[in-house]
Amino acid sequence: MAQSYMTEEGSAVFYSKVPLHTFSGESENLTGIINLSNSKVDFYIDLTTLETGIEKRDRDMKETLETEKYPFAEFFGELVSDFNPDTTAEQPVTVKGEFKIHGVSQEVTIDGTLQMKPEGLVVKASWILLLEDYDIVPPSLLFVKVDQEQEIEIEALLKPVEN
């Protein structure tokens, strides 16, 4: 049985609140690997692949995140809860590790779920990221200010890695 599961096309979404409405940005380029034998969890995403549906807003976001300097958001850590790979039920799990974006690393604990399916391992997680924790200054455009709290959601099917 495979020990490592990997994807290069997971989805990552963030939800941003501005007065009167919420917009979201999405990418299908989430890359990650989960190693069940040593519990290592490693994910990253090229932030320039995030799209919000408005090209100008995308540019603004890339500028805010300084993606030319810091192209990736990444998580490297490990599973700190038990996971039983022998059942196909969705199981709550917790990972702990370093989340890095905009050149700033923070120790984070994230709750999510893992589910073993015939085609691979399905991971889902969501958490709140505070922009100020990562020295990200949200742009204030005219009268509109982006909220400090950004909800992040990831979902991916990781396929078994043979080696």
Added chain:
Amino acid sequence: MNIRKTALLILVTLFGSYSVSAQMLERKRAVQDGPVEDIFLAGSIAGLSTVTALPQKNMNSMVMHNFGLVSGGIEDFYGLDGGAAVRLGIDYGVTDKLDIGIGRTGIEDVVDLRAKYVILEQLKSDKVPVQIAIKGDLGISTQKERRFDYTFTERLNYFTSVMVARKFNDKLSLQVAPMVSHFNTVVKEQNNGKLYNTIVGLGIAGRYKLNNRNALAFEYLPVLGNRNPNTKDHVAVSFEIDTGGHVFQLFFMSGRWFTEQHLLARTDTNILDLDFRFGFNINRFFGLGK
């Protein structure tokens, strides 16, 4: 000895943490050869259209206006007393390559329907080095005319152009656009020379980004061949401000219009005589779904 042990310990620790990070996936940038973005900030500069089309399901609502001639001096408050020529318009991205739009200009109550289609997109890899788009505009002069009894057909005017542009680097983009305008009706106001229904011209435009938010841009529309008497080539020089959802364009332009067929056929002020007017466009972009 102790120092050596410490050094060894540091080495082992370093090596240890190195091997941990070696387990990490290599961080690779996503491969994205795609269309070059942001050749121009908006679908037009002052009055001249650019190769830039709206993304699908995006809408641009435009308020375009200019005032009287700056050469009117302080008595005319440098043209601001002169009353504005205004074009209100909406463009919509049917696909990433096709825009359709409608506008209304206050002068002569011209309503115009327009479409822009990007035939070829410049690619980041330079496999396609230029962006090419075609534009068509149908103007209808809806003004009530006391002297004549126009039929619907007589009220129509047309414009078409082929725009070829290249973004040379992050700052500089240039565009040339052969263009033709046609008016079904031309009205001779004075007894001085022949008026032409069809006029051929060339649109030349450029944009130079000063920083992420601001750019300088220009447009120049020389008439080639036959031209209406006393008309001059239209010129505009613009300062552009991109705020994310808005693009503001503050400019001096010699022409009075925001429809290119009129800029070609009707511009009668010469920027070299310092006959130009202040104007500004507000472009507001909306995303209407994904």
